[in-house]
Amino acid sequence: MLEVSLYRYNPETDEAPYMQDFSVDTGGRDLMVLDVLELIKADHDGSVTYRRSCREGVCGSDGLNMNGKNGLACITPLSESVKSDKLVIRPLPGLPVIRDLVVDMSLFYAQYEKVQPYLQNPTPAPAIERLQSPEERAQLDGLYECILCACCSTSCPSFWWNPDRFVGPAGLLQAYRFLADSRDTATEDRLAKLDDPFSVFRCHGIQNCVNVCPKGLNPTKAIGHIRTMLLNRAT
Amino acid sequence: MLEGAPRVDVRVMRTISFDGVIVGGGGAGMRAALQLAQSGYKTAVISKVFPTRSHTVSAQGGITCAIASADPQDDWRWHMYDTVKGSDYIGDQDAIEYMCSVGPEAIFELEHMGLPFSRTEEGRIYQRPFGGQSKNFGEGGQAARTCAAADRTGHALLHTLYQNNIKNETVFFNEWFAVDLVKNQDGAVVGVIAICIETGETVYVKSKATVFATGGAGRIYASTTNAHINTGDGMGMALRAGVPAQDMEMWQFHPTGIYGAGTLVTEGCRGEGGYLINKDGERFMERYAPNAKDLAGRDVVARSMVLEILEGRGCGPNGDHVKLKLDHLGEEVLESRLPGICELSRTFAHVDPVKEPIPVVPTCHYMMGGIPTNVHGQALTVDAHGNDAIIPGLYACGEVACVSVHGANRLGGNSLLDLVVFGRASGLFIEKSLREGIELRDASQTDVEAAGARLQTLNDREQGEQVAPLRHELQEIMQNHFGVFRTGEFMREGIAKLADLRERVENVALADRSNAFNTSRIECLELQNLFETAEATAVIAEARDESRGAHAREDFTERDDENWLCHSLYHSEGKKVSKRSVNFTPQTVETFQPKARSY
Numbered sequence: 001m002l003e004v005s006l007y008r009y010n011p012e013t014d015e016a017p018y019m020q021d022f023s024v025d026t027g028g029r030d031l032m033v034l035d036v037l038e039l040i041k042a043d044h045d046g047s048v049t050y051r052r053s054c055r056e057g058v059c060g061s062d063g064l065n066m067n068g069k070n071g072l073a074c075i076t077p078l079s080e081s082v083k084s085d086k087l088v089i090r091p092l093p094g095l096p097v098i099r100d101l102v103v104d105m106s107l108f109y110a111q112y113e114k115v116q117p118y119l120q121n122p123t124p125a126p127a128i129e130r131l132q133s134p135e136e137r138a139q140l141d142g143l144y145e146c147i148l149c150a151c152c153s154t155s156c157p158s159f160w161w162n163p164d165r166f167v168g169p170a171g172l173l174q175a176y177r178f179l180a181d182s183r184d185t186a187t188e189d190r191l192a193k194l195d196d197p198f199s200v201f202r203c204h205g206i207q208n209c210v211n212v213c214p215k216g217l218n219p220t221k222a223i224g225h226i227r228t229m230l231l232n233r234a235t
Numbered sequence: 236m237l238e239g240a241p242r243v244d245v246r247v248m249r250t251i252s253f254d255g256v257i258v259g260g261g262g263a264g265m266r267a268a269l270q271l272a273q274s275g276y277k278t279a280v281i282s283k284v285f286p287t288r289s290h291t292v293s294a295q296g297g298i299t300c301a302i303a304s305a306d307p308q309d310d311w312r313w314h315m316y317d318t319v320k321g322s323d324y325i326g327d328q329d330a331i332e333y334m335c336s337v338g339p340e341a342i343f344e345l346e347h348m349g350l351p352f353s354r355t356e357e358g359r360i361y362q363r364p365f366g367g368q369s370k371n372f373g374e375g376g377q378a379a380r381t382c383a384a385a386d387r388t389g390h391a392l393l394h395t396l397y398q399n400n401i402k403n404e405t406v407f408f409n410e411w412f413a414v415d416l417v418k419n420q421d422g423a424v425v426g427v428i429a430i431c432i433e434t435g436e437t438v439y440v441k442s443k444a445t446v447f448a449t450g451g452a453g454r455i456y457a458s459t460t461n462a463h464i465n466t467g468d469g470m471g472m473a474l475r476a477g478v479p480a481q482d483m484e485m486w487q488f489h490p491t492g493i494y495g496a497g498t499l500v501t502e503g504c505r506g507e508g509g510y511l512i513n514k515d516g517e518r519f520m521e522r523y524a525p526n527a528k529d530l531a532g533r534d535v536v537a538r539s540m541v542l543e544i545l546e547g548r549g550c551g552p553n554g555d556h557v558k559l560k561l562d563h564l565g566e567e568v569l570e571s572r573l574p575g576i577c578e579l580s581r582t583f584a585h586v587d588p589v590k591e592p593i594p595v596v597p598t599c600h601y602m603m604g605g606i607p608t609n610v611h612g613q614a615l616t617v618d619a620h621g622n623d624a625i626i627p628g629l630y631a632c633g634e635v636a637c638v639s640v641h642g643a644n645r646l647g648g649n650s651l652l653d654l655v656v657f658g659r660a661s662g663l664f665i666e667k668s669l670r671e672g673i674e675l676r677d678a679s680q681t682d683v684e685a686a687g688a689r690l691q692t693l694n695d696r697e698q699g700e701q702v703a704p705l706r707h708e709l710q711e712i713m714q715n716h717f718g719v720f721r722t723g724e725f726m727r728e729g730i731a732k733l734a735d736l737r738e739r740v741e742n743v744a745l746a747d748r749s750n751a752f753n754t755s756r757i758e759c760l761e762l763q764n765l766f767e768t769a770e771a772t773a774v775i776a777e778a779r780d781e782s783r784g785a786h787a788r789e790d791f792t793e794r795d796d797e798n799w800l801c802h803s804l805y806h807s808e809g810k811k812v813s814k815r816s817v818n819f820t821p822q823t824v825e826t827f828q829p830k831a832r833s834y
Contacts, residue, residue: 054292056582127343130346145387147292
């Protein structure tokens with residue numbers, strides 16, 4: 001039996017959040033944390049609430065805090081997350097909780113939208129694709145794969161303090177994804193919009209984002225590139 | 236009324252009005268929405284998940300289209316030939332012609348929007364070989380026609396479409412769930428009843444055009460590559476509203492789902508040179524498909540795998556799977572072309588494909604059937620004389636639609652093309668219709684109440700079974716009775732089990748009666764949609780007494796063109812099956828005549 005402690009909060013009935021314990025029969029298998037949540041919802045308490053979709057680590061629905069570390073429940077095995085025979089599951093930190101493990105991601109998405117996460121190039125497109133060399137395309141590797149799970153931004157102390165003004169690691173990773181794209185022509189405008197004391201420069205290189213990214217991406221490195229571009233622009 | 240159970244009260248229910256409302260935020264829905272938003276019409280997308288969580292995100296290998304990058308001589312007519320052959324000749328040739336000829340334009344648009352395709356040395360879009368592809372109408376050998384962004388093409392596509400919808404200020408109702416269609420006194424569709432999952436508020440979303448882009452329903456099976464959210468919501472809503480379902484017996488079992496986990500391993504692995512082996516290490520596809528080998532049609536490969544297993548040449552202690560060998564491709568190719576597969580294999584199979592083969596087994600993957608539509612996405616039914624009749628106000632595109640470009644078996648890479656081309660086509664047609672003026676009579680209070688009845692019944696019920704065991708039972712019935720190989724007697728047993736299950740599913744009870752983010756309520760509504768989809772599949776599969784494409788009968792092993800070179804239609808009222816003609820009249824090329832299908 002696995003001892004699981006879940007963060008519970010229903011705004012309609014609970015004055016404050018609380019932790020609820022469940023003993024889950026895993027049959028000795030090294031399940032994923034999401035499988036454990038599914039067992040709890042099916043066999044113990046149908047009101048337990050969380051998001052999930054693809055169950056293979058590509059949709060980004062089930063970012064959670066498991067024994068203190070952010071990650072995706074569907075690709076985090078018990079063997080990696082359980083400590084001292086116990087699994088404590090909490091919502092991603094720093095965002096308002098809607099219910100149980102479901103957080104309100106509006107601020108996170110607002111920061112994503114702020115960086116204009118779409119290709120900008122006003123020159124008329126050719127009849128076929130815009131050409132891009134494999135080397136130019138390789139600049140996007142490690143950037144475009146982001147799944148917007150928010151594990152990074154919600155592990156970032158700077159984002160906790162200023163979620164309305166610091167773009168955060170996920171948004172900045174996407175900002176750089178378009179700055180780095182040889183097909184995008186809005187570099188100057190993009191940099192101008194980021195050039196203030198908060199949007200980028202609140203990053204203090206703590207690297208929690210790198211540590212938790214379930215896709216192995218490196219937002220800190222991308223932020224470093226943006227920083228350099230901003231500094232070069234200023235001189 | 237029970238405490239906490241919200242009333243679906245039309246007197247106080249809000250009505251929100253749009254020119255076009257799209258149900259579903261996957262590739263098809265967002266492509267349709269983008270087209271409409273760009274036209275300036277008031278457009279909304281209702282999505283039960285944040286759009287980039289939709290199942291399109293899981294598509295891996297690519298999007299098949301004759302853009303003439305890998306082969307400058309490539310021709311969309313060759314792609315059309317392959318698709319018609321792949322469909323086992325019940326794909327509609329006018330629709331396939333449209334998809335293959337318009338495809339390149341639709342792909343270049345995606346690239347211009349920013350989709351990060353992989354590239355060739357010339358700077359063009361990288362294309363890889365996929366199953367069932369040929370040059371020169373099957374005479375010129377294997378083609379490489381699948382445009383790829385590494386093995387994350389669906390992710391790249393879905394995020395690009397979402398980003399461009401942000402740019403065009405599409406209105407999104409994210410984490411809203413469409414419950415049922417609202418029809419007016421003329422039988423026209425005039426919107427949907429929808430729940431805001433976060434608050435539990437129920438509203439009437441009124442629209443001149445309602446587009447279903449709700450995706451597939453792979454969760455009717457116990458073992459599936461599909462996301463948890465693929466619950467056939469559009470099929471359920473359509474069948475309850477009396478819309479027929481077409482070709483629902485045609486379910487694709489993807490050859491390479493990871494054994495045990497069900498997660499997908501792209502056909503692109505075999506496109507890049509990987510191949511399947513049995514317990515003796517033999518490349519068995521050489522025996523079943525001497526020319527195309529591991530790149531034969533998916534139905535052919537899946538059946539060959541099952542035969543290997545049944546004949547005792549399966550791998551593992553139970554001999555119940557085969558293996559996909561990739562290590563000979565080398566680490567560099569695997570990490571650059573198939574990085575996502577390496578990741579999935581390590582996570583779910585505990586196998587590093589650089590060193591060892593991946594255990595795989597055919598796994599439910601794709602619904603070829605769906606709501607019958609024309610190439611403009613208009614939903615169709617049949618009139619009293621058996622002629623096609625347009626259902627005013629209702630459109631469908633993507634996996635939930637059956638236009639039909641896939642017929643009895645879909646080729647790899649054609650689903651992404653289908654959803655982009657027909658999402659776009661639906662948007663274009665609705666834009667034109669709106670400009671010409673759409674006049675539909677308003678729904679009455681009774682009409683709206685009728686659409687809210689199912690939700691009201693669920694909210695009111697005090698006694699009943701829980702959703703999880705019922706869903707499990709349904710999935711087991713479908714897995715056991717309607718799998719890769721089927722027999723009449725066994726299917727009839729399955730149908731009887733489903734008939735017993737229906738009332739229990741209709742009487743499913745809520746484990747949770749609150750309003751805020753009540754996923755228990757959504758799961759109950761989804762279960763009823765799964766059930767409708769499953770029953771349509773079962774009844775229609777039993778009726779088609781031949782073997783064609785993905786529908787393989789042990790008691791009718793041959794294709795029967797005399798009786799079954801046609802679509803099958805399931806009518807929920809009376810659970811009847813009828814036949815509908817396949818289109819054999821493309822506009823610019825000669826008809827591809829049915830012939831024996833071999834690879």
